[in-house]
Amino acid sequence: MHVAVQAPEVLTASKVKLCYGATVAVDDASLSVRRGEVIAITGQSGSGKSSLLYCLAGVLPVSAGEVWFEGSLLEELDDEELCALRRERFGFVFQYGELLPELTVEENTALPLRLAGRRKGEALALAGDVLRRLGLDSVRDRRPSQVSGGQSQRVAVARALIHRPGVVFADEPTGSLDSANANTVLEEFLMLARAQGTAVVLVTHDKAVAARADTRYVMSDGVLVREVDS
Numbered sequence: 297m298h299v300a301v302q303a304p305e306v307l308t309a310s311k312v313k314l315c316y317g318a319t320v321a322v323d324d325a326s327l328s329v330r331r332g333e334v335i336a337i338t339g340q341s342g343s344g345k346s347s348l349l350y351c352l353a354g355v356l357p358v359s360a361g362e363v364w365f366e367g368s369l370l371e372e373l374d375d376e377e378l379c380a381l382r383r384e385r386f387g388f389v390f391q392y393g394e395l396l397p398e399l400t401v402e403e404n405t406a407l408p409l410r411l412a413g414r415r416k417g418e419a420l421a422l423a424g425d426v427l428r429r430l431g432l433d434s435v436r437d438r439r440p441s442q443v444s445g446g447q448s449q450r451v452a453v454a455r456a457l458i459h460r461p462g463v464v465f466a467d468e469p470t471g472s473l474d475s476a477n478a479n480t481v482l483e484e485f486l487m488l489a490r491a492q493g494t495a496v497v498l499v500t501h502d503k504a505v506a507a508r509a510d511t512r513y514v515m516s517d518g519v520l521v522r523e524v525d526s
């Protein structure tokens with residue numbers, strides 16, 4: 297759709313396998329994502345989508361295969377380097393937003409910048425800007441328990457993108473929303489990601505959501521297959 301075919305690859309997985317004991321959750325999965333590209337992974341419950349995402353994001357070590365991010369092989373990084381990479385170059389959106397309840401909307405949004413060492417005033421000012429873009433200015437001083445489900449998802453989107461990560465991993469980012477709200481949140485998410493060249497790996501059950509991506513994959517019993525557009 298929007299992505300330049302020649303944009304550089306930011307994340308590449310080659311023959312990734314993940315086993316939980318005797319269960320093979322991911323079986324020789326290979327994919328690559330370019331700068332600004334949005335890829336969607338669909339598939340039935342239990343097919344291995346979240347497991348693959350955890351491998352790509354360095355949350356779980358692969359049982360076999362390789363994951364490369366911007367020239368680094370994740371497996372070769374030590375814990376400190378991997379944590380720094382996840383904190384500074386990756387963004388995450390989860391199914392239920394997972395905001396910190398004791399922080400305000402604005403503080404939640406600013407968190408990745410604070411963890412990267414930015415000064416509080418500067419981080420909050422940038423958070424304020426992103427929240428304004430997402431129409432959340434009026435709720436910036438509230439706690440997550442005092443905002444709606446859709447607002448909470450948009451805060452999660454703001455937080456995932458604020459530090460301009462190389463890639464955002466989103467596992468059913470609109471899973472808890474009705475379809476109208478899901479659409480709005482998704483549009484904003486993709487618009488912001490594309491505007492700053494962030495690659496997006498989007499896991500979804502929803503074919504309509506997947507249709508918005510540049511590239512689609514389907515997972516079935518741990519096997520990942522790229523869909524060819526007809």
Ligand SMILES: Nc1ncnc2c1ncn2[C@@H]1O[C@H](COP(=O)(O)OP(=O)(O)OP(=O)(O)O)[C@@H](O)[C@H]1O
Pocket residue numbers: 316319320321339340341342343344345346347348
């Ligand atoms: N921690 C674990 N220990 C053992 N087996 C697991 C674990 N997590 C997941 N599994 C199994 O691995 C397989 C893949 O699970 P995964 O969570 O990746 O699926 P999914 O495609 O994300 O499903 P859903 O759409 O329901 O979120 C399933 O058979 C699941 O039961």
Ligand SMILES: [Mg+2]
Pocket residue numbers: 345346347467
């Ligand atoms: Mg899952």
